[in-house]
Amino acid sequence: MNAKNFPEIVADICANPYEQLKRYKAAGKNIAGYTCSYVPEELLDAFGYIPYRLLGRAQNIRQADRYLQTYCCSQIRSLLEDFINDEYIGIDAVIFAHTCDSMQSFHDIFKRNNPDIFVKNVNFPTSINNDIAFRYALAELKNFAAALEEHTGKTLDRDALVESISVYNLNRGLLDKLYALHRSYPKEIPGVTLHHTVVASMISDKRDINGILESYLGTFDENEPEDDKRKRLMLIGSINISEDIYLLADEFGAMIADDDLCTGRRYFAQQVTEPTIEGVARRYFSRPHCAAKHRGLYSREHYLTGLAGKCGIDGAIFLYLKFCDPHSFDYPDLRKGLEAKGIPSQLIEIEQSLAPSGQIRTKLQAFLEILE
């Protein structure tokens, strides 16, 4: 593989997630599908699984409607539809983590209806701001490791965990560097490559991605930054599997300079600073958190205004999945908080199960006109 072709390689993985799964299965690997970035991938990796993020791609949801009402978010309904359509054949385990009400119910429904798959939930606390919650989180991660030991018949190998953590930390560092380089070279590293690289990382053995990503990033070391005066946008939301917003931003001469997405920076932010289960748990208490977690009344606002300031953001896009309650609750106050720092914003609601409509184009175009 040639590092120069990196954008095409990750674009291809991203466009064909089921093929990636089949490739690993054909190579005799064990795959653990997971639904949330609060699932400790390092533990799965240390037990020999390839953690594979289940993002749901189904466009026409029919069969999932037998299990879930239509006022459930399209991320979950698409995911279920994909399972019913046998898109995830070969998955050896499905791992959930506690976040929102909808995912919580989905776990129960999925587990009841898939008795042959190893289904486990990491019952992570909602509070992530105190020692009592940390002790509980740690106990829960140890319970999870014990469940994996019981299921696989293997014992958690400390050296394997150290190696997994090191591989994951490298991936996180490289993704962070990619984001930074994108801001300097928005033409050479288009925004959509950030999206592709994060999603490809989520569904690949990190070892496969890290080498080529590192080589790709190395090609920029000697280059002069592009003299680019693009408007800098930041995305805020939960899951986004569509590349449209990135392509449209480019088309309109703007750039997605950073984000606070499950499928973006929230996935890779912060390193595990101690190569143990404690270290893995600690990272969740310090990394930027999902709207379904609690770290105080203003933690997300302070984090987002800080990130916006650091990246020189001109405007924020709230890219929200319809029926994603935790993020919807935060919207009016976050909008006000950003406004108070001089950062205007635009809300765009998306449905994962529907092809992107013209509204994204219209709203983004109108918003960029305001920023001019």
Next chain:
Amino acid sequence: MPKIDSNKKLRNLMKKYYVKAKLGAKYWPFTKTCWITSGGPVEILIAMGITPIYPENHGAMIGAVKMGVELSGEAEKLGYSQDLCSYFRCDVGQAVTQKSPVGGLPRPDFLLCCNNICGTVLKWYEVQARYYDVPLVFLDTPYNYDGLNDDIVNYVKEQFESIIPEIEKITGRRLNEKKTKQVAQYANEGIKLWNEILSTCENVPAPMTCFDAFFYLAPIVTLRGTKHVVEYYKGLKKELEALIAQGKGAVENETYRLVWDNLPIWYKMRRLSKTLASYGACLVGDTYTNAWADNDINPDDPFGTMARAYASVYLNRNVDAKIENFTSLIKKYKADGFLIHSNRSCKPYSFGQFDIKDEVSRRTGLPGLIIEADMCDTRAYSDEQIETRLQAFIETLKERKEAS
């Protein structure tokens, strides 16, 4: 239902509660007011002499008087999605306008949120804590994905030990051990009485319907741990037992006994009650009011037992446990079928209902009907559609009765 004194007594009890809470917060500087979620540990507040206020109970009142759309609209104007919980939207609306059947809620000194009923309440209380600029005390009760375990119980118990000093610091009040024991005792007595009251519907004909139980529920939620609740429920129980002794049923010619799942549709209580009664159908049991009927708090170990009780309330248990519970209610009340309210405002209560319906039907051999609606937002309800479906459902019950 035949008229009983307890109806008037309840109105007076709740009126007194709201008047006292509102006047106290406004005119009596020593009053401390706390907004608390319906699954929250109110016993602590009662023991510390803090006035508990339940925005969810208030939301039900708003829904019942059909102010839901108007107040939700105020929240929607601020940017809150119409897809969010209608209790929350109504609460934002009443905070902004001070409009409601009781002229809005008194301003809180702090908020106490327990997420054992949903994750929504945490987001809701975060919003309101910022709006009123008051502290939010949070009790995190992990969902029982694989049942209740010691890690969860210890986590919740440790939090009790930490939130009490937090509340003491906010209010300047001390929690007294003797008073706590007494409150736990009243709470336990109230819960047991409430269980007995609901169980009167095992009688055929049932002396009340769930529409009555939704109304009688308010004290065990809002004033649990007080002597008033115990006295009130003793009186109510006595009156219901008298109705049973007289052979009086809540529904004339009770023919079909049904069990209900999820919150009531507050703005359609009267209409649904009349429609069902016209078919001789009586709602004899429900999962919602029963959620306050099975906690067991030991006055000698209030926090240990409260940790266990609060971490394992009905809505914090998984779908399999909900199936068990629903099935046993159906058997207990000798039901002929069941109604499930798929409530757009309550995702954790509603998702999983398709599995619940199929499995409960399989286990009991009884038919069930799912009704799509919302507890407060009338925009999610269609009289014609739901009444047509109810009529068809009753036909099914009739055919089954005739066949047997």
